Amino acid sequence: MAMLNKGDTAALVCCSNGLRPSEKQRIDTLADILGDMGIRTAVSAVMYAASTHYAGTGKKRAEAFMELYCRKDVRAVFDVSGGDLANEVLPHLDYGIFIREPKPVFGYSDLTVLLNAVNASAGMETYLYQIRNLTGACGDRQREEFYRTAMGGSACLYDFEFKFLRGSGMEGIMAGGNIRCLLKLAGTPWWPDFAGKLLFLESRSGDAAKMATYLCQLEQTGALDKVNGILLGTFTQMEEEGCRPRIEELVLNITEKRGVPVAATPQIGHGSDSRCLILGRNYCLNLQGKTL
Incomplete structure (x- = not known):
């Protein structure tokens, strides 16, 4: 529509x-x-x-x-x-x-x-x-x-390719965005309720150490215990500088005990070619593709 x-x-x-x-x-x-x-x-x-x-x-x-x-x-x-x-x-x-x-x-x-x-x-x-x-x-x-x-x-602006890093499917209402900026809501009345949600994360700046501490803070808020899945977008500085560990490794490590599904897309983030993600919309991602 x-x-x-x-x-x-x-x-x-x-x-x-x-x-x-x-x-x-x-x-x-x-x-x-x-x-x-x-x-x-x-x-x-x-x-x-x-x-x-x-x-x-x-x-x-x-x-x-x-x-x-x-x-x-x-x-x-x-x-x-x-x-x-x-x-x-x-x-x-x-x-x-x-x-x-x-x-x-x-x-x-x-x-x-x-x-x-x-x-x-x-x-x-x-x-x-x-x-x-x-x-x-x-x-x-x-x-x-x-x-x-x-x-x-x-719906072409909303379409994006993705691959699973863990699991084979996830479904829930999408929340999140830039990881650094999202964390500014922690402790405020506007912090999302992540229960049953899909958490999207991306970043323009920041090396592996910064991403590790942001993910640690997310874990300490309890958000990672509640989500149905995590979708990773682009992490510009990390990718351009070849930072190690990579963001995928950091996320998989911090969520290992929970076994939460993790997927990644190269098409949403700070790039000039980025697609659009709808926050508050229910997404179903599986090996057959994506539905809204």
Whole structure:
């Protein structure tokens, strides 16, 4: 089912680190690309940071997000940021509005905190995907798959290849995202209930030592005792630097006693070719493929 039609408006927002002013051209290009698809854009007034990472306080960024989210003509919201600051907006969001008026919200990386908080508080599906991929190195394919999925009702942007590292099947509602950012929710009211869930993990930066300590913290929260399975995306720095032990080894070792199924996909993460993962959606992964 298509989520956007020609003439609809998509909001571009910034809930994490502010963009550099030099990135305005890329956002303008993104708006032009969406315009060519027949999608209007509304851009947050709190987007760019002149000399620091801050593009307004967390409250101001949250207010800008909610203002656009609540506009009747806005049919989907795409966060174009990443970094460290997204958790500043969480106390200032109106979660009741998400319950009453659910709309697709997209983001990646540090937006892991917002996507999981909205899902945990409002039960609303959220989308782990960076819309700036439409202007990236794999832009031609990304634009085609985005258009076919968002406007044509295809599921091609949601399709991804995977292989099992342990087990042969797993099923559950998907949660997770960037491992470092997800852990910022630990101990907060927005920490997901992982009972019976599938846990997705990926990362852009971080070597084997960092991943080991993140996984240790996840284990100590009890999350790894509750999940029905773990899906690994890309771990960019580890893969580029050939870090050892590899992320697959770390995850298999820390979950060895539990025997939890573990699968991996090279198609979801920080890459410019990344597909979209739907948090809050039930996934069934087995040797025959994937169903939603």
